[in-house]
Amino acid sequence: MQDDAPGGTASTPVDGADATARDEPRIAVWHRDDLRVADNLALTRARRDGRPCPVFVFDPAFYDSDMACDARIRFVHESVASLRERYRTLGSDLALRHGDARSVLADLPVDRLYFNASVTSRYGERRDRAVLSWETATAFGDDAIVRSDDPREGWSRQAEAYFGRDQHPTPRSLPPTPLDSTTTPEGVADRHDVTDDKRPRPTGGIGPAWDRLRTFTRDIRDYPGGISNPAEAERRTSRLSPYLTIGTLTPRQATQHVRAHAPNCTGTDMFVERLFWNRHYTQKLADWPGATETAINPVFRGLWRGRHDPEFVDAWKRGETGFPLIDADPAINYEQWQLQSALTGDHPVRIYDPYKAVRENDPDGRYIRSYVPELAALPDEHLDRPERTPEAVQQECGVEIGVDYPEPVVDFATRRDETRRVYDRLHDRALSEFE
Numbered sequence: 001m002q003d004d005a006p007g008g009t010a011s012t013p014v015d016g017a018d019a020t021a022r023d024e025p026r027i028a029v030w031h032r033d034d035l036r037v038a039d040n041l042a043l044t045r046a047r048r049d050g051r052p053c054p055v056f057v058f059d060p061a062f063y064d065s066d067m068a069c070d071a072r073i074r075f076v077h078e079s080v081a082s083l084r085e086r087y088r089t090l091g092s093d094l095a096l097r098h099g100d101a102r103s104v105l106a107d108l109p110v111d112r113l114y115f116n117a118s119v120t121s122r123y124g125e126r127r128d129r130a131v132l133s134w135e136t137a138t139a140f141g142d143d144a145i146v147r148s149d150d151p152r153e154g155w156s157r158q159a160e161a162y163f164g165r166d167q168h169p170t171p172r173s174l175p176p177t178p179l180d181s182t183t184t185p186e187g188v189a190d191r192h193d194v195t196d197d198k199r200p201r202p203t204g205g206i207g208p209a210w211d212r213l214r215t216f217t218r219d220i221r222d223y224p225g226g227i228s229n230p231a232e233a234e235r236r237t238s239r240l241s242p243y244l245t246i247g248t249l250t251p252r253q254a255t256q257h258v259r260a261h262a263p264n265c266t267g268t269d270m271f272v273e274r275l276f277w278n279r280h281y282t283q284k285l286a287d288w289p290g291a292t293e294t295a296i297n298p299v300f301r302g303l304w305r306g307r308h309d310p311e312f313v314d315a316w317k318r319g320e321t322g323f324p325l326i327d328a329d330p331a332i333n334y335e336q337w338q339l340q341s342a343l344t345g346d347h348p349v350r351i352y353d354p355y356k357a358v359r360e361n362d363p364d365g366r367y368i369r370s371y372v373p374e375l376a377a378l379p380d381e382h383l384d385r386p387e388r389t390p391e392a393v394q395q396e397c398g399v400e401i402g403v404d405y406p407e408p409v410v411d412f413a414t415r416r417d418e419t420r421r422v423y424d425r426l427h428d429r430a431l432s433e434f435e
Contacts, residue, residue, distance in 0.1 A: 024050040024051045025049065025050035025051065025111040025112055026050065026051050026053050026109070026110040026111050026178060027046040027049060027051060027052055027053060027110060027111065027112045027113070027114055028053045028055050028105065028108050028110040028112070028113045028114070028179070029042050029043050029046045029052050029053065029055065029114050029115065030042075030055055030056075030057070030101075030105060030113060030114070030115040030131075031054060031055070031056045031080075031083065031094070032056075032115065032116075032118055032247075033118050033246055033247040034116045034118075034247035035056075035079045035080060035082070035083045035206070035246055035247050035248050036083065036086075036206055036247060036248050036249070036250070037083070037086050037087065037170060037171060038167065038168075038170040038253070039167040039168050039170075039250045039252060039253055040116065040168055041140040041141075041142045041168050042114040042115050042116045042139075042140045043114075043168075043171070044168040044169060045114055045140060046112075046114045047171055049112075050111070050112070051175050051177075051178075052092065052174055052175075052177070053095070053108070053110055053177045053178060053179045054087055054092060054095065054179075055094070055095040055096075055097060055105075055179055056080050056083070056084075056094055056095070056096055056097070057097050057098070057099065057101045057104045057105065058096065058097070058099075058183060058185075058188045059100065059101045059127075060098070060099070060100070060192075061100070061123050061127075063188075063194075064192075065123070069198070069317075070194045070195055070196045070197075070198070071196050071198035071201045072242075073189070073192075073196070074189070074196040074204070075201065075203075075204040075242055075246070076204060076246060077185035077186075077188070077189060077194075077204070078185075078203060078204030079204035079205050079206075079246050080094070080096070080185055081205070082204065082205030082206045082207060082208075082248070083206065083248075084096070086206060087174070087177075090171055090172075090173050090174040091173045091174050091175065091176060092174035092175065092176060092177045093176075093177050093179075093181075094181075095177065095179035095180060095181050096181040096182070096183050096184060096185070097181070097182055097183065098182065098183040098187075098188055098191070101127055101131075102127060102130055102131060106134075108179065109178065109179075110136075110179075111136065112136050112137075112138070113131070113134065113136055114137075114138050114139075114140065115131075115137070115138075115139055115140070116139070116140050116141070116142075116143070117139040117140060117141040117143070117145070117147065119143075119145060119282050119283075119286045119289075120289070121285065121289030121291075121292040121293070122289070122292060122293065125289050142162065142165075142168070143162070143250075143251075143279075143282075144158065144159040144162035144163070144251070144252075144279040144282075144283075145282060145283055145286050146158060146283065146286075147286065151283060151286070151287055155283065159276060159280075160276075162252060163251070163252055163255045163256070163272075163275070163276070165252070167250075167252060167253060167256070202239065202242055202243075204242070204243075204246070204248070205248060206248045206249075208248075209240070209243035209248040209249040210249070212238070212239060212240055212243065213238070213240060213243075213249065213253075213254055213257055213258075214257075214261075216237075216238040216239070216240065216271075217257060217258055217261050217262045219236075220258065220262045220263070220265065220267040220268055220271060221263065221265050221266075221267050222235070222236045222267065223236055223237065223238075223266075223267035223270055224266050224267050224270060229361050229362070230328065230329055230361055230362055230367040231361075231362055231364075231366040231370075234367065234370075238254075240254060244278065251275045251278055251279060254275060255272055255275050258271055258272060259272065281333055281335045281336070284335050285334060285335065291334050291335060291338060292334050295338065295343040296338050296343055296344045296345075297343055297345035297346075297430050297433055298433060299345060299426055299429050299430040299433060300342075300343045300345065300430065303343075303422070303426075311409075312409050312410070315406070315409050319371075319372065320405075320406045321406070321408065321409050322386075322387065322405070322406045322407050322408035322409055323354040323408060323412075324354075324358060324368045324372050324375060324383055324384070325354055325357050325361070325362065325367075325368065326354060327372050328367055328368050328370075328371035328372050329367075329371065340352075342423055345426075345427075345430030345431055345433055345434065346430075346434045349419075349423045351416050351419060351420065353412075354384075354412060355384040355385055355412070356384075358383055358384035359384050362383070364380055365378075365380050365383045368383050369383075372405070374399070374404050374405040375399060375405055377397040377398055377399050378393075378397055378399050379393065379397070386399075386401050386405055387401050387402075387407050387408055389401060
């Protein structure tokens with residue numbers, strides 16, 4: 001069952017002392033990408049309707065999918081540990097289980113299952129659809145996402161209403177949970193051979209999320225002008241994306257905090273607008289989860305299938321493409337991937353020059369040296385095209401291209417020209433799909 005009612009009307013604590021009666025229904029609160037107790041509609045409703053029994057399932061599918069690096073997994077584990085500590089301060093606990101989520105949840109000794117609706121695809125979408133088919137399961141939606149046959153009807157108005165509504169109340173206390181834990185984040189990490197040697201990386205958890213938000217709010221005047229330049233972006237942008245993704249912080253919490261505590265300036269307006277666009281692109285994924293693996297425009301589906309090379313994909317994942325700026329920063333959302341890859345058919349074909357991007361956006365190499373330390377000793381003038389560094393300079397710097405850092409996996413100019421020819425040939429057909 002899907003419940004999209006907004007729920008709570010105030011962001012003040014509520015008392016949980018009267019929810020301890022033994023005859024109250026046990027309600028499992030299944031956490032996924034909502035690793036918080038504040039502004040959490042599923043927890044609020046479980047507290048109202050019975051005894052909340054919080055649970056998090058470490059699903060092997062997540063670890064076996066090759067979709068998340070070990071640094072991201074550690075971030076999730078830290079966030080789970082933080083949530084568990086928060087529950088313990090309220091008098092409850094977060095039960096930690098390992099296994100197929102559907103099987104684990106089905107075996108819980110509870111009367112109902114509540115969880116916050118999420119926007120996902122592939123395995124996650126199939127899993128959620130299966131769980132929602134249970135009579136005892138209810139998903140709550142209060143995230144500015146419309147889940148209907150016509151999601152765009154009045155979307156902006158309801159999104160603005162979401163950001164303006166009061167947050168769901170934070171429990172002052174909770175009754176003890178009857179669910180116990182059968183694993184720990186450390187045990188899961190050992191089981192799945194999670195090793196995290198990536199530095200620097202953010203620390204997961206509710207506290208670090210709010211620390212980051214407060215720091216950014218204080219410095220928000222620096223936000224403008226720090227988005228395109230990667231080195232400046234590291235210093236000026238919020239760096240809240242991982243916390244918003246895993247739900248230690250909600251877009252509404254971030255928006256309301258900034259509006260309440262940030263100065264009235266361009267940076268504040270820009271950031272609030274970015275959070276609105278966060279919901280906009282999440283809505284697009286909710287409208288069509290296939291965007292994670294299929295071209296939006298049917299004309300382009302399977303376009304490059306014959307040229308797919310798993311070794312190139314692995315090189316990109318490892319940060320070893322031979323294009324320094326790409327190796328330093330591969331992050332972007334699915335819809336933007338499609339747009340920038342010209343797979344929509346209704347925008348001009350953009351082919352960014354990776355060499356020019358280095359010269360314009362990281363001329364002193366500060367960003368590349370930070371995230372591609374193999375090139376740290378290389379002079380600035382060779383960072384855009386390390387493969388052209390004279391051998392004498394390589395020897396002097398102690399950086400051997402092809403050994404310490406790879407040659408480019410493709411010839412950029414050749415692929416650029418070929419790609420333009422293909423898109424020019426298909427342009428009219430692709431555009432007709434939108435008429």
